[in-house]
Structure formats: C-alpha cells, structure tokens
Amino acid sequence: MTGHGPRRAVVFVLALAAGACAVLAVGAGAEPSRDPTAAALATPVWSPRRVPQPLVDGVGAQRLQGRLDAEVGGVDACIVVTTGDGDTVLATRNADAPLLPASSQKLFTAVAALTVLGQEHRFETTAVAPAAPSDGAVEQLWLVGSGDPVLATPEFAAELATEPFYEGTDVVLTPMADLADAIVAAGVRRIPGGIHGDDTRYEMVRYLPTWRDTYRTDGQIGPLGALTVNDGFSALNPEPVPVEDPALFAALELTRLLVARGVEIGGSPGHSEAPSDAAVVGSVQSRPLGDIVGGLLRSSDNLTGELLTREIGVRASNDGTTTAGTQAIVATLEQLGVPTEGLTLIDGSGLDRGDQATCTQLIATLDLGELPGLQILWDSLAVAGETGTLRDRFAGSPLRGRLRAKTGALMGVTALTGLLDVGRPLRFAFLASGGFTEGEGIALRERVAAIIAEFPSAPPGDALVPPPAPPTSG
Numbered sequence: 097m098t099g100h101g102p103r104r105a106v107v108f109v110l111a112l113a114a115g116a117c118a119v120l121a122v123g124a125g126a127e128p129s130r131d132p133t134a135a136a137l138a139t140p141v142w143s144p145r146r147v148p149q150p151l152v153d154g155v156g157a158q159r160l161q162g163r164l165d166a167e168v169g170g171v172d173a174c175i176v177v178t179t180g181d182g183d184t185v186l187a188t189r190n191a192d193a194p195l196l197p198a199s200s201q202k203l204f205t206a207v208a209a210l211t212v213l214g215q216e217h218r219f220e221t222t223a224v225a226p227a228a229p230s231d232g233a234v235e236q237l238w239l240v241g242s243g244d245p246v247l248a249t250p251e252f253a254a255e256l257a258t259e260p261f262y263e264g265t266d267v268v269l270t271p272m273a274d275l276a277d278a279i280v281a282a283g284v285r286r287i288p289g290g291i292h293g294d295d296t297r298y299e300m301v302r303y304l305p306t307w308r309d310t311y312r313t314d315g316q317i318g319p320l321g322a323l324t325v326n327d328g329f330s331a332l333n334p335e336p337v338p339v340e341d342p343a344l345f346a347a348l349e350l351t352r353l354l355v356a357r358g359v360e361i362g363g364s365p366g367h368s369e370a371p372s373d374a375a376v377v378g379s380v381q382s383r384p385l386g387d388i389v390g391g392l393l394r395s396s397d398n399l400t401g402e403l404l405t406r407e408i409g410v411r412a413s414n415d416g417t418t419t420a421g422t423q424a425i426v427a428t429l430e431q432l433g434v435p436t437e438g439l440t441l442i443d444g445s446g447l448d449r450g451d452q453a454t455c456t457q458l459i460a461t462l463d464l465g466e467l468p469g470l471q472i473l474w475d476s477l478a479v480a481g482e483t484g485t486l487r488d489r490f491a492g493s494p495l496r497g498r499l500r501a502k503t504g505a506l507m508g509v510t511a512l513t514g515l516l517d518v519g520r521p522l523r524f525a526f527l528a529s530g531g532f533t534e535g536e537g538i539a540l541r542e543r544v545a546a547i548i549a550e551f552p553s554a555p556p557g558d559a560l561v562p563p564p565a566p567p568t569s570g
Contacts, residue, residue: 156552241323
C-alpha cells in the first residue's frame with residue numbers, strides 16, 4: 097500500500113482465530129492428566145497464556161472486527177486497523193469507501209508540504225522601498241507577503257498565551273515586532289508615503305465559494321492571503337472578528353508597530369503591488385516548516401492548512417491557487433505510493449464538504465511517518481489527555497498518553513487517524529458520516545478508539561470506553 101511490502105490479508109488473522117478457537121476448545125474439553133507432575137503446572141495447558149501469540153492475535157482480531165462492526169453499524173463508516181509495522185490488517189470495514197475526511201485531511205497537506213517544500217523551509221516576509229534609506233527616510237514602504245501562516249503581533253501572541261487550548265504547548269508564531277525592529281535598525285525614521293501591503297503571491301480568493309458561511313462568522317478560519325497577520329482576525333475575544341482585507345490589515349499593524357518605535361509615517365496604509373526593483377529594508381523569517389506543520393497537526397489550524405496548500409501550488413507549478421495546490425498534493429501522495437483513486441481534495445484543511453478520502457488512503461499516508469524527513473508526521477500528532485485537539489479528551493482514561501492521532505470533526509462527520517500503544521503499537525484510520533451532532537461524532541470516535549485499545553483481549557466491562565463529552569475543535 098505504501099511501498100513497504102504487501103499487507104497480509106485479513107483472512108490470515110481470521111484463519112488464526114479459527115485455529116486458536118480450536119486449540120482452546122480442545123484444551124477445555126480434555127480430560128485431566130493422570131501425570132502427578134501435572135498438578136505442579138501454574139497455568140493450565142489450555143490457558144490462552146500458553147497459546148502462541150499469532151493465535152491469540154487471531155482471536156483478538158476476530159473480536160475486534162465484531163465489536164467495531166457493532167459500534168458503527170448505524171452510520172456510513174470506514175475503518176482500518178493494522179499492526180505497528182503496518183504489515184498486517186487486524187480489522188477493516190469499507191476501507192476503500194470515499195467519505196468526508198474533515199480535518200484528518202490535514203495529514204495529506206502536511207505530507208505534501210514536507211515533501212514539496214522541505215521541513216527546513218522558512219517563510220520570509222519582507223519590507224521593501226523604492227530605494228535604500230537616505231537621511232533616515234524611505235519614500236514609501238511595501239510589506240510583501242510570502243505566505244507565512246503564523247505571522248503575529250505581540251498582542252495576538254499574548255492573547256493566545258491565555259487560551260487554555262494552548263497551555264503547555266509550543267505555539268509557533270513569527271513575531272511581526274522583529275520586522276519592525278529590523279526596519280528601525282536599517283535607519284528608517286520617516287516614511288512620508290506610508291505603508292502598503294502586497295499579497296500578490298497567491299490568488300485573492302479569501303474564502304472558497306463552496307465553504308459554509310458559518311466558517312467565517314464562527315471564526316473557524318480567517319480570510320486567505322499571502323500576507324496575513326494574526327490569522328486574519330482583528331480580535332479574538334469575546335468573539336473572533338475577521339478582517340476584510342488581510343494585506344491592508346497587515347500594513348495597518350506594521351504602521352502601528354513602527355509609530356510605537358518613533359517612526360514618522362505619512363499617508364494612509366494601503367494595498368498595492370511592490371515595485372519589482374524595490375530595495376529590501378528589513379525582513380523576518382518564520383521558524384522551520386517542520387515546526388509549522390507540527391502546529392498544523394496538533395491544533396488543526398485551518399488557515400495554516402489553506403496557506404500551505406497555496407504555497408505548494410506555487411512551488412509545484414508557479415500557481416498560488418487552492419486548485420493548483422490540491423492537485424499538487426494528490427500528485428505528491430501518488431508519487432509516495434499512496435493510492436489516490438477516489439481521493440477528492442477541494443481545499444487543504446478539510447472544511448469543504450466536497451472533500452472525499454478513504455481509510456486506506458489515510459492509513460497509507462500515516463505509514464509515511466516511517467520515511468526519512470517525514471517522522472515529524474508522527475511526532476506532531478495530538479496526544480490524548482495532553483496536547484492539541486486531544487488535550488481535553490481521555491484525561492481520565494487509560495488511553496491518556498497512549499493515543500496519538502489527527503482528529504476531524506464537522507456537523508455529521510467525525511474522524512480519527514493515528515497510533516495507539518496497547519503494549520505494542522497499532523495504527524488505525526476511522527471516518528464516519530451520519531445524522532449526528534459534532535459532539536456525538538466525537539463521542540463515537542472515542543468509543544472506537546477505546547475498542548481498538550482493547551486488542552487483543554477485552555477487559556471486563558467497558559473500562560476503556562469514555563463517556564460522551566461536549567465537542568471540541570478539530
């Protein structure tokens with residue numbers, strides 16, 4: 097599936113299950129031994145603890161399949177569960193059925209970004225002028241965007257630091273204040289013509305026309321643009337307020353930061369393209385792309401997913417559109433050995449309800465975390481009860497710290513793809529669509545994860561199954 101060799105068929109583990117059941121049945125029906133040494137055995141010969149591990153796994157796989165089928169029988173769902181080496185399928189259901197992936201789709205975007213751009217790639221936002229500073233002045237300044245999705249002012253960074261969601265998390269931001277400091281360090285004290293924002297690197301479509309308007313009004317994503325600061329919001333609390341023109345807003349924020357540093361600025365902030373022969377006055381670089389992708393996967397940031405998609409389009413075909421980016425993502429996955437038949441990407445974040453993916457595609461993409469340069473895919477998954485979109489999930493469950501996954505949630509859609517430690521590693525992908533609320537979908541995926549965690553043998557009752565809980569992002 098991923099170039100690591102064919103997986104052994106589910107039929108194999110079911111055959112083992114039948115063999116194990118036979119062994120246990122024979123053992124259970126055997127007459128007691130007349131050998132006096134038999135009493136010294138601490139474990140009966142028919143105990144499952146004496147059955148070879150492959151046979152135990154076979155029984156466990158059969159039980160796992162049955163419990164998963166029973167749990168998701170009332171919704172459209174796909175499931176794939178494999179061993180930690182990815183070679184043996186333990187359970188599967190509708191593995192190749194295309195379903196809405198929601199934010200689990202960000203796994204595709206992350207892999208393509210790391211492959212096409214490289215994990216050491218840095219976005220550079222520059223301030224340029226018609227000429228170098230002279231006598232402390234530049235006639236006009238343009239702030240030129242490179243697609244950095246995490247450019248932020250100090251006030252925005254401070255506000256994020258108070259959000260419980262980010263507590264104890266490495267919040268990846270590019271400090272806009274550093275750019276203001278660089279401009280002042282270059283000797284700029286006056287800008288008579290003011291500051292303009294330039295976001296011509298990408299297309300000007302701020303919100304995809306197929307997206308629901310509630311994504312904008314509820315603050316799930318700000319306006320898209322190659323020059324975006326503070327995720328495209330002028331305020332986060334008490335309600336998020338998206339800006340109309342992200343490049344103009346960035347110019348306004350840089351103006352404010354420079355005025356606070358004693359720079360005299362005339363004119364009004366604007367939005368225009370910088371001269372092609374402009375001189376660089378200052379710049380600020382983002383952290384490496386690997387860090388940005390880490391934030392994308394942990395917090396399921398929609399804006400980052402969309403801007404990375406457009407940057408992938410620029411690098412792949414010199415076209416900063418969402419369409420070019422999604423086409424390049426699919427092509428990259430295919431080159432890496434992921435089966436792409438039926439894969440439909442309308443955007444890079446998973447917000448669009450026209451997106452389609454299969455569990456086979458998700459788990460094949462997850463498998464790529466074994467490859468050099470893509471290990472960050474596994475390292476950046478949210479951890480149950482500890483980080484990201486799983487920070488407040490499974491907190492009182494045995495799955496805390498043992499489950500690492502990419503979540504996905506929309507109304508009537510739920511998703512979970514990741515790694516699970518049950519004493520040895522497992523991999524899984526789960527998608528479901530139905531008439532449930534977002535909160536009910538989250539509860540469903542958590543029950544599925546708990547069932548998988550019981551492999552190969554279930555404890556008494558439902559000790560691992562968490563109770564339904566209110567919805568969270570991702």
